[in-house]
Amino acid sequence: xPHTAPDTPADILTKRRQRVQSAETGMTILKALARLxxxxxLTAIAAESEESAAKVHRYLSSLTSEGLVAQHPATQxxxxxxxxxxxxxxALRQCDPVRMGEAALLRMRESLQVxxxxxxxxxxxxxxxxxxxxxxxxxxxxxxxSVLPLVWSASGQAFLAFSEDAELRAKAHAEFAAATAxxxxxIGGADPVGTLCRQVRAQGGAIVRDTLLAxxxxxxxxxxxxxxxxxxxxxxxxxxxxxxxxxxGKVCTMVIHEAQAISTAMGxxxx
Numbered sequence: 001x002p003h004t005a006p007d008t009p010a011d012i013l014t015k016r017r018q019r020v021q022s023a024e025t026g027m028t029i030l031k032a033l034a035r036l037x038x039x040x041x042l043t044a045i046a047a048e049s050e051e052s053a054a055k056v057h058r059y060l061s062s063l064t065s066e067g068l069v070a071q072h073p074a075t076q077x078x079x080x081x082x083x084x085x086x087x088x089x090x091a092l093r094q095c096d097p098v099r100m101g102e103a104a105l106l107r108m109r110e111s112l113q114v115x116x117x118x119x120x121x122x123x124x125x126x127x128x129x130x131x132x133x134x135x136x137x138x139x140x141x142x143x144x145x146s147v148l149p150l151v152w153s154a155s156g157q158a159f160l161a162f163s164e165d166a167e168l169r170a171k172a173h174a175e176f177a178a179a180t181a182x183x184x185x186x187i188g189g190a191d192p193v194g195t196l197c198r199q200v201r202a203q204g205g206a207i208v209r210d211t212l213l214a215x216x217x218x219x220x221x222x223x224x225x226x227x228x229x230x231x232x233x234x235x236x237x238x239x240x241x242x243x244x245x246x247x248x249g250k251v252c253t254m255v256i257h258e259a260q261a262i263s264t265a266m267g268x269x270x271x
Contacts, residue, residue: 025051025055025059026059026062026063028049028051029045029049029056029059029060029063030063030068030069030080030084032045032049033045033048033069033078033079033080034080035048036048038079038080039072039079039080040078040079041075041076041077041078042056042057042060042076042078045060045078060078063081064078064081066081067081067082067083067084068080068081068083068084069081069084070082091267095225095231095265095266095267097118097120097223097225097231097262097266098118098120098130098232100262100265100266101118101130101232101234101258101262102130104234104259104261104262105118105130105131105132105234106132107258108132108236108254108255108258109132109133111254112236112238112250112251112254113135113136114134114236114238114243114251115131115132115133115134115140115142115236115237115238116131116132116234116235116236116237116255117129117130117131117132117144117155117234117235118130118131118223118232118233118234118235119148119155119232119233119235120232120233121159122147125147125148125149125150125156125171126147126148126149126150126153126155126156126159126233127145127146127147127148128142128144128146128147128148128155129144129232130144131143131144140213140216140237141213142237148212149175149212150168150171150172150175151172151175151179151187151193151196152183152208152211152212153208153211153212153218153220154205154206154207154208154218154219154220154235154237155206155218155220155233155235156172156206157196157197157200157206157208157220158200158205158206158220158221158222158230158233159222159230159233160172160193160196160197160200161196161197161200161201161206162200162201162222162230163222163229163230169193172193173193176192176193183211186211203247203252204221204247204252204256205219205221205222205247205255205256205259206218206219206220206221207252209240209245210240215239215240215241216238216239216240217237217238217239217240217243217245218235218236218237218238219235219236219237219245219251219252219255220233220234220235220236220255221233221255221256221258221259221260222234222259222263223259223262223263224263224266224268225263225266225267225268226266226267226268228268231266232262233259234255234258234259234262235255236251236254236255238251
């Protein structure tokens with residue numbers, strides 16, 4: 001039996017790099033298949049991953065043997081396999097916007113020195129779940145568990161404007177009708193709720209000044225889940241006399257950026 005010389009350190013390093021490169025190529029092909037909707041032809045996958053069809057075919061064969069990819073017997077198209085589905089489901093179970101947004105709340109608190117929180121839509125309305133306050137907080141009657149109005153709070157406006165929910169719209173119309181004349185004066189037009197939603201969407205987030213609490217301003221942006229539904233809302237608030245409510249200002253820019261980052265971590269891909 002011929003003697004085989006042991007691998008040198010250089011050989012070991014080369015093989016390790018080759019394994020890493022192979023893993024990266026496999027992941028590139030899997031992600032290309034996912035971007036194509038989870039099912040596609042070999043030609044389409046090769047084009048999307050910017051690799052040759054022959055190379056992609058070799059990798060798809062390996063991925064198929066591992067259950068990450070499967071091939072339809074009639075169309076010969078490839079689709080995500082049962083193991084990929086299990087990985088996806090495990091990832092989805094971890095997608096809690098409140099937990100995933102904790103780091104964003106801390107960054108916002110330290111950078112902006114404002115009160116910030118994440119709210120989810122509960123049975124009664126937008127409900128504050130996690131809250132961070134600066135060392136010198138503004139005194140507001142909002143705490144975890146607080147339920148906020150749809151029309152008059154930034155959090156509620158963000159849920160309302162970025163959700164395609166007819167029931168929310170109906171509640172908002174009822175809330176507007178029951179408001180005081182002073183509150184209703186903040187929103188004009190023949191269709192005040194529709195006008196509000198269009199304005200919020202154009203800004204990329206909700207901006208309120210003194211509409212819910214006198215002397216308090218707030219900015220909120222939506223957090224999307226993997227299906228593109230609003231899972232939660234990220235909000236910053238502070239005293240109106242020192243709170244930058246400009247759409248292009250530091251507060252609005254950071255709230256929208258952090259909400260987008262959480263959405264991406266939740267699996268949302270903006271088309």
